[in-house]
Amino acid sequence: MIRRVWPLVAAAVSLGIDAYVLAGVLPQIADSMTTTTAMIGFGVTAFTAAYAVAGPLLSGRLARGGTARALLVALGLFNLGNLVTTLAPGVEVFLASRVVAGVGAGVLTAVATATAAAMVADHERGRAMSLVTFGLSTGTVAGVPVGMLIGQSAGWRWTMALVVLIGVVSMVALALRAKALPRLDAGSGGSAFAVLRSGRTGVGVVAAFLLGVASLGLYTYLLPMAEDRGLGGLGFALVWAWGIGGVTGSALIGRPLDRFGPRPLLVALPALLALSFAVAWLTSSPAAWLVAAAVWGAAGWASVPTLQQALTADRPAQAMPVIAFQMAAMYLGSAVGAALGGALLTAGIRAADLAAWALVPAVLALALTGWIATRAAVRRAPDPAQAEACSVV
Structure with missing residues (x-):
């Protein structure tokens, strides 16, 4: 492929x-x-x-x-x-x-x-x-x-x-x-906005925005958060843990997504993202932070194709406008999340506590993706003959 x-x-x-x-x-x-x-x-x-x-x-x-x-x-x-x-x-x-x-x-x-x-x-x-x-x-x-x-x-x-x-x-x-x-x-x-008349698409776009706020927005402050926890010397390793997790998650999510469909992953990935934030908020253990950063990167990036599949699998003709709105919402969420983080720091919130604030959009996103999971198309196993004819190169 x-x-x-x-x-x-x-x-x-x-x-x-x-x-x-x-x-x-x-x-x-x-x-x-x-x-x-x-x-x-x-x-x-x-x-x-x-x-x-x-x-x-x-x-x-x-x-x-x-x-x-x-x-x-x-x-x-x-x-x-x-x-x-x-x-x-x-x-x-x-x-x-x-x-x-x-x-x-x-x-x-x-x-x-x-x-x-x-x-x-x-x-x-x-x-x-x-x-x-x-x-x-x-x-x-x-x-x-x-x-x-x-x-x-x-x-x-x-x-x-x-x-x-x-x-x-x-x-x-x-x-x-x-x-x-x-x-x-x-x-x-x-109108390009016609796809938003679907409740599932509209909810999916909002979920993408919230995931962008939580995952990419908070990433802006990973180093200040670590320093506030007394883990400043671990900053470089944390950045790479997040990055390697993100690359690995997006590289490996495709097969389970094709095999099991998006339903279980729509719940599991935002839940793992929220869990990683909770760990970063509640502990100062270097090992726990490294694992949390890797899970954070993996869950955040793996959620992107998962949401795309959930919103377009049963209507491929609308894939392009739906994906356009989803990705626009994600990058807007990233910018809004970074701005909100800066505003919280200016207001006197400790950098170490930003992970707790990020739990709010993460949990809201989990609620929305859970709702989408109840309405996503059921994954059907491919016909063996078709699978053989279209096997991965």
């Missing part, structure tokens, strides 16, 4: 890196443009806002012209935005370039995930979508350390040049395979 979808996975890696790479080099960018770190930080906000708006509104419209065209246009915008970021002479151009990159990223995520699912048999959809999430999580995990490493040795512009390079390689690979890409059902031209 990986041979069929690897260009989509590579594109997701570049997107994942881009979403977080600036976090490690914000001070360098601010110094080079003679502005404040806070002003450069608005670039992250601009990217996230453009991502959230563009995915639901533009993915279907672009896909009506063909899957390859939609992917190449999205990657083209993404690469163009990052190239302009690399060369930006001042903060105004920098911020505008982040909007362009965010538009491309929002469309790319929705179309790439729906395309991966459409390229395989029904009993392989979970693995196909989880591979795209694997690319996103790998890029996210690598983004900050890679950005800092290259930024410190060669400058932040070379950090962004790496993102452009990966994006261009993905674009060339997709162009070469354009004829093999399936045509997606892009609807008849109605």
